[in-house]
Each structure stands twice: as C-alpha cells, then as structure tokens.
C-alpha cells in the first residue's frame with residue numbers, strides 16, 4: 161500500500177507533527193503548535209528545514225482539539241496529492257496490557273481512557289487528538305505507540321514498589337517513560353556505536369522531561385521514571401524523586417490537596433523552582449543569578465547519582481549516551497556529568513564533546529560516551545508503518 165504516515169505527539173501545551181513517506185522513508189514536513197492556552201502558534205518546515213507555514217491564534221477558545229484541527233487542515237493542504245495511509249500517535253501510557261503499538265479501535269480507546277488517572281496531564285490530550293481524527297476522518301487508520309512499552313520487558317523487580325501486594329496488583333507499579341526515545345536511540349546503536357549494541361548502556365534523555373534508562377543487549381532493564389513521569393531526575397519544572405514524607409508534611413502543615421501537590425511537583429519545581437529564573441537550560445546558562453547556577457549544579461548532581469544506580473542495575477556499564485535538548489546541545493552539562501562519572505573510568509575528549517556529535521569520550525576511556533540525537537516522531541512513524549503493514 162502506498163501513502164504517507166502522519167505522526168502526532170500531543171503534549172500538555174504543544175502538539176508536534178511530522179509527515180513521512182510510509183515504510184520508514186524520508187521526512188517530508190515537521191512542525192508544531194506551541195503555547196496552547198497562552199499564545200498558540202503553528203510552525204511547519206519541510207524536509208530541508210525551510211519554513212512552509214506559520215500561523216497564530218488568540219489563546220481564548222483555542223484548545224487541543226482546535227490545535228489538532230489546525231494541524232490537520234495545514235497537513236491536508238501541504239499533502240494535497242498523496243493519501244495519508246495512517247496516523248501514528250505518541251501515547252504516554254499503555255499500562256501493563258499494551259506492550260507494543262496497536263491499531264486504535266473503539267475498545268482500545270476505552271482501555272486507554274481507563275489509564276487516564278495514571279497520567280492525567282498527558283493521556284487525555286493524546287486521546288483527544290486520536291478522537292478528533294476519528295471524528296473528522298474515520299477512514300484513516302490510527303496507531304497508538306506507547307512511551308511505556310519499551311520498559312515492559314524489564315525484570316519483574318525493576319517494576320515493583322515496596323508497597324502491599326494488593327496496591328501493586330491494582331496498578332501502582334513502575335511503568336517507566338520516554339520509551340519511544342530510548343527505543344529509537346537503541347535502534348541507532350548498531351550504526352553509530354556497534355560495540356554498544358550488545359553491551360550495557362546508560363541512555364540519558366535530558367530535555368524538559370529527563371530520565372535515564374539502563375539498556376542491556378538492546379533491552380530496557382531500568383528507568384528512573386516509575387509510576388509517573390515525575391520520579392527520578394530533576395527536570396525543567398518537575399521535582400524528580402522526593403522523600404515521600406515530604407508529601408505527608410505538605411498535606412499536614414500546608415493543607416495541600418492532591419491538585420496543589422500535583423501543581424507543585426509537575427509545574428513549579430525542578431530547574432524552575434530551584435532557580436526561580438527559568439525552566440529552560442539556555443536561560444539558566446545565560447543568567448548570573450547564583451540560584452540559576454545552583455539549579456544546574458543540582459540537576460547535574462542528581463544525574464550523576466542516578467547514573468551510579470542505573471549502572472548497578474546493569475552490573476557495570478560500557479557506554480553512556482546523551483540525547484534530547486540538553487543532552488544533545490549542552491556540552492558544558494555533558495562535561496560536568498562526565499566529570500562526576502570519572503570514578504567509572506569515563507574520560508571525555510573535550511574537543512569531541514565541544515563538537516557534540518558521535519563519540520565524545522577519549523581513546524583511553526573505559527566507558528565510552530556518545531551524543532545520539534533522538535527522534536520520537538520517526539520511531540512512531542516506523543511503528544505505524546509496521547502495524548499497518550506498510551513496509552517497503
């Protein structure tokens with residue numbers, strides 16, 4: 161079957177979009193609607209990075225559904241000649257049942273909606289985009305690709321909390337996230353770092369959301385994110401791991417309820433909360449406020465500690481891979497993290513690190529270090545082609 165694959169990645173305040181030739185072919189367009197609820201704007205560029213569409217709207221009344229429609233309309237205009245053979249979605253949660261991508265039908269929608277309480281800030285947006293397309297173009301097949309699926313084959317213990325069994329059985333367990341990013345990077349290894357493809361690797365996905373994944377012989381064995389995407393590393397606005405006693409204290413002493421704690425831990429903590437300046441690494445690097453420097457230092461410290469933990473889950477580490485916005489672009493953060501990993505035998509090649517691509521460790525380094533750009537949308541496109549039988 162001929163056609164093109166569209167990919168939607170609906171986040172809490174943005175929707176990313178990409179269009180590919182089916183069967184893992186070229187990327188034709190990529191774009192996003194950002195600032196939903198604040199100052200919504202759309203930008204789409206072609207496969208060469210040239211801008212082909214820009215629009216903006218007033219915030220009032222422009223919700224996720226309106227954004228999905230706007231993206232679809234623009235995509236249909238850009239894609240005049242060729243039919244869309246399928247649409248793939250990044251869906252944050254597949255629970256324990258969805259261990260691989262699935263073609264969406266009415267039953268799948270019901271199952272995935274039942275998982276919304278596990279990811280209330282993301283899952284409803286993901287499903288709203290699928291529903292909007294089901295309503296507008298029911299003839300186009302849609303595929304849900306889960307951020308949790310790559311972690312479902314982790315060892316049993318890696319997926320448990322030390323809670324009473326009935327609570328675990330009710331679904332309070334470690335799911336792990338960023339799976340599409342880790343799967344993409346893992347699939348790149350045979351080409352970019354073949355000696356690691358069968359080895360023990362820690363992948364550091366450091367963007368607005370941040371986590372580490374321990375990958376052994378291509379398979380996830382541990383992830384710093386757990387029941388939700390707030391566990392583990394310090395992030396742009398998320399706290400990462402806390403003593404659970406802090407939550408009890410906040411409830412007792414500040415009278416905070418679930419929504420107030422959610423807002424604190426997801427929106428007001430992390431780099432933003434500690435710095436009081438910004439959640440954006442570039443803004444922190446540009447600031448001379450000592451609190452900004454401390455926020456970055458804490459971000460690095462937490463990563464170094466968790467690299468120790470994930471390396472232990474692997475029984476040793478052969479390679480460390482940096483990816484996502486900070487991991488791919490912030491050479492200083494990579495150098496600081498690597499310095500904290502000197503005890504592992506990691507030594508950077510400073511010139512290679514400054515250049516920021518491929519291998520960045522020195523020849524004598526016991527653990528190799530790499531920059532491997534991630535591409536979650538392409539991973540979704542690959543899965544979507546495979547599920548719909550569109551491979552060339």
Ligand code: ADP
Nearest residue numbers: 366367368369439440441442484485486489490
């Ligand atoms: P998302 O999780 O939203 O996809 P990204 O992977 O795009 O996030 O990462 C966003 C983060 O990457 C921001 O903190 C941003 O400041 C940081 N970043 C992007 N480019 C650079 C750069 N050149 N130097 C330092 N940080 C950067």
